[in-house]
Amino acid sequence: MLAIFIFSYLSTYPWQAKLSLVLLVYLFTVLIPTLLIHIYRQYHGWTPVQLGQKERRMIPYIISIVCYFTCFYIMNVLHLPHLITSILMVALVIQVLCAIINVWWKISTHTAAIGGVLGSLVAFSMLLSFNPVWWIFLTTILSGIVGSSRIILRQHSLEQVSCGLFLGIVSSFITILLI
Numbered sequence: 001m002l003a004i005f006i007f008s009y010l011s012t013y014p015w016q017a018k019l020s021l022v023l024l025v026y027l028f029t030v031l032i033p034t035l036l037i038h039i040y041r042q043y044h045g046w047t048p049v050q051l052g053q054k055e056r057r058m059i060p061y062i063i064s065i066v067c068y069f070t071c072f073y074i075m076n077v078l079h080l081p082h083l084i085t086s087i088l089m090v091a092l093v094i095q096v097l098c099a100i101i102n103v104w105w106k107i108s109t110h111t112a113a114i115g116g117v118l119g120s121l122v123a124f125s126m127l128l129s130f131n132p133v134w135w136i137f138l139t140t141i142l143s144g145i146v147g148s149s150r151i152i153l154r155q156h157s158l159e160q161v162s163c164g165l166f167l168g169i170v171s172s173f174i175t176i177l178l179i
Helices: 002-007 015-044 058-077 082-102 109-128 133-152 158-178
Strands: none
Touching: 002 082, 002 109, 015 058, 015 082, 058 082, 082 109, 082 158, 109 133, 109 158, 133 158
């Protein structure tokens, strides 16, 4: 969202509108899913590590997907610009793909998300004609930190982290260019 607010026509939006959009996105993509997943985890008496088991991840996926879809729906009802709603569409596509893959194999959603940022940066740079080198550099460093942390915390293997990153990059790039 930051890159879109800086490099697109949305940079002309008043700061109040930008703040409202950021708060809307934060509410439905961070706060509500976090609270609902925490309540779900507490209800079952699981630790965060226990919730990370492949078999226990489907309900958190569904909670997150429903929250993101709700945010996407509200944005469409408010007739917000396509650039902004496309970010939510990318996040939904990545989460749905990760949820489907999770049925058979545990993939890193964290690295898929940061891969989604990388793929979106490249796609938006092509659509909006800006040089994304420093943004890609920063995001690549962050993706290394995210992937390493998932391995160090023993939540994922190198293959799960790498596949998540690849899935995020490819699916976000294709989604942005197609919608």
